Amino acid sequence: MTQSKPLAVRFLKATELDTRMLGMVGALALISIGFHLLSGGLFLTPRNLWNLSVQSSSVAIMATGMMLVIVTRSIDLSIGSMLGFIGMIMGVTQTDFLPRLLGFENPATWAVSLAIGLSLGVVLGGLQGFVVAYLGVPSFIVTLGGLLVWRGAAWWVTSGQTIAPLDSRFRLMGGGPEGSIGADWSWVTGALACFAVILLLANGRIRRRKFLFPLRPLTAEIFLGAAACALIVGAIAIVNAYPWPVGSVRRFAEANGLSLPAGGLFIAHGIAIPVLIAISVGVTMTFFATRTRFGRYVYAIGGNPEAAVLAGIDTRWIIVKVFMLMGFLAAVSGAISIARLDAATNSEGTLAELLVIAAAVIGGTSLAGGAGTIAGSMLGAVLMQSLQSGMVLLGVDTPLQSIAVGAVLVIAAWLDAAHRRRRA
Amino acid sequence: MDPARIPLVAMRNIALSFGGVHAVDRVSIELHGGEVTALVGHNGAGKSTLVKILSGAYQRYAGTIFIRGEEVAIASPRDAKAYGIETIYQTLALADNLDTAANLFLGRELRTRWGTLDDIAMEAEARKVMGRLSPYFERFKDPVRALSGGQRQSVAIARAILFDARILIMDEPTAALGPQETAQVGEIIRQLKADGIGTFLVSHDIHDVFDLADRICVMKNGHIVGTACVGDVTKDEVLGMIILGTCPPSATPGPGAMTAVS
Numbered sequence: 001m002t003q004s005k006p007l008a009v010r011f012l013k014a015t016e017l018d019t020r021m022l023g024m025v026g027a028l029a030l031i032s033i034g035f036h037l038l039s040g041g042l043f044l045t046p047r048n049l050w051n052l053s054v055q056s057s058s059v060a061i062m063a064t065g066m067m068l069v070i071v072t073r074s075i076d077l078s079i080g081s082m083l084g085f086i087g088m089i090m091g092v093t094q095t096d097f098l099p100r101l102l103g104f105e106n107p108a109t110w111a112v113s114l115a116i117g118l119s120l121g122v123v124l125g126g127l128q129g130f131v132v133a134y135l136g137v138p139s140f141i142v143t144l145g146g147l148l149v150w151r152g153a154a155w156w157v158t159s160g161q162t163i164a165p166l167d168s169r170f171r172l173m174g175g176g177p178e179g180s181i182g183a184d185w186s187w188v189t190g191a192l193a194c195f196a197v198i199l200l201l202a203n204g205r206i207r208r209r210k211f212l213f214p215l216r217p218l219t220a221e222i223f224l225g226a227a228a229c230a231l232i233v234g235a236i237a238i239v240n241a242y243p244w245p246v247g248s249v250r251r252f253a254e255a256n257g258l259s260l261p262a263g264g265l266f267i268a269h270g271i272a273i274p275v276l277i278a279i280s281v282g283v284t285m286t287f288f289a290t291r292t293r294f295g296r297y298v299y300a301i302g303g304n305p306e307a308a309v310l311a312g313i314d315t316r317w318i319i320v321k322v323f324m325l326m327g328f329l330a331a332v333s334g335a336i337s338i339a340r341l342d343a344a345t346n347s348e349g350t351l352a353e354l355l356v357i358a359a360a361v362i363g364g365t366s367l368a369g370g371a372g373t374i375a376g377s378m379l380g381a382v383l384m385q386s387l388q389s390g391m392v393l394l395g396v397d398t399p400l401q402s403i404a405v406g407a408v409l410v411i412a413a414w415l416d417a418a419h420r421r422r423r424a
Numbered sequence: 425m426d427p428a429r430i431p432l433v434a435m436r437n438i439a440l441s442f443g444g445v446h447a448v449d450r451v452s453i454e455l456h457g458g459e460v461t462a463l464v465g466h467n468g469a470g471k472s473t474l475v476k477i478l479s480g481a482y483q484r485y486a487g488t489i490f491i492r493g494e495e496v497a498i499a500s501p502r503d504a505k506a507y508g509i510e511t512i513y514q515t516l517a518l519a520d521n522l523d524t525a526a527n528l529f530l531g532r533e534l535r536t537r538w539g540t541l542d543d544i545a546m547e548a549e550a551r552k553v554m555g556r557l558s559p560y561f562e563r564f565k566d567p568v569r570a571l572s573g574g575q576r577q578s579v580a581i582a583r584a585i586l587f588d589a590r591i592l593i594m595d596e597p598t599a600a601l602g603p604q605e606t607a608q609v610g611e612i613i614r615q616l617k618a619d620g621i622g623t624f625l626v627s628h629d630i631h632d633v634f635d636l637a638d639r640i641c642v643m644k645n646g647h648i649v650g651t652a653c654v655g656d657v658t659k660d661e662v663l664g665m666i667i668l669g670t671c672p673p674s675a676t677p678g679p680g681a682m683t684a685v686s
Binding site: 211290292293306307308313 | 479481521
């Protein structure tokens, strides 16, 4: 059957890679090259790609949770407001509440405020999940209510006042020169990632051989491992090629009593901390979604809620947990957002819910439920951010940017629907 | 008391109504080990509702359920499974987006010592049980949505027999099957019977019923019209019970039998 197909197609099939995912990577490459040429070589530079990675992380983190919410046939419209409210609480905690107990710039301040924010996210998400699952109110309505309630609450925390500046350690979560891990640690991270990829591939192969299952051809396995490692090494090389700005270098030299050489000092950014957080969230969420019973049940509920109940799954509790997770991730994104801005404002995260839903849908999450991947949703977030920052580089007006992003969302959903129809 | 005479399942005075309609009205029924009892009747006669009460999908308003003579509380599908009650639903109740192994083990996943899903072990078990039911089945990587009607039905049946069922409920098990697959299901039912498993068979197909069942129980409007051994009644008599609610002399009449019919 596959003999008649060209070698490339057969090889691709042997790697068992998702064609949809490859299509998205292709679209991303096309967009990047297009913007690169149109902007006269500004897009594919270490500086722009590093910024892109930081700008994408907040939406990418929430998109992983939104994917699970949508897979269970629910929706969460409240996360933008929740992000704003939790951001305000974390801001007040570290600038007003904790300093009164511990003094300013206490080393524990960042951790305590973050912990309070994350717990609040779980509580607020769980509250909405409870109303959806146990009181039977549609998630659209519950979270639409949440959108209004949490935004109002965000204003109420300080009667609308902006909170700034934040704790200096907390600020590292937002990225910037200090909020990046530097060249050496980036290479260590990259090496660990390559090692993990090879370990996963080898382990999968050994386990399948033990049960005498059909195996992928060895060449396909080696290709997959090599491609993944090349991607990782390439990404590290790019973030390590972006130097600190002159001002930061000067401040760093002064603080450490160094004299600046004539040509300036090259200090690499390396991976930004928010990006590192996003990647960890992506890996953890992929683990939850594919390797745990919780993830299996989430997909089962989306595929056939009645069957899930008949299989003895406590579907209501699973839905509460999905909303708790979503709230937790909104809090993570909230921490990154306020840290990046070095201020908590009551309008932070406005319309974020729509960007996140768009990222998940562009990433292949079906609004009918039951289908979606973590990697796809995160890639969707990167795709949207690329589009937006590419247009900024080209000097496209803001209203026109919205029009373009909106059109891309609809086209992506249409392509996805066509793809599914053809496969079914 | 003689243990052989204690029924495997006894449902006594079971009642459930939906919005004022008595779907099942004080029904009593028994099932013995190694026996197939067919439940037949029109649409809306209450047969599916009755077995869904036993499988934990519906909660009864009144009545008691005994398993091997002991009263049991079945409040959820999970409770029912704990008593060895497995159900093959008319709708199959498969999660269409998941693959065969994930559906077979849904709610009872095998896990590695780290607590994660052991997909490979589950696939190995799935290959074993599916090999028994549908020897040429090879599409273990596809979601069950992509399978044929017969294959999907095989998955639903495999799920029921995978976990040492003592009591099997089959709600229209052959509705989506071709003649060859129907014969295969018949073979499985006979095999399970030989293993001492009791089966409730809900069916529209009189031929299937006469082929597979030991006893026939006819329901109409939420009541039992009558119960008869397969050898004692003709197909026409059973049809009469279904359509008219009349009980022939060779059957034991139930509370739903028409009276004063000569």
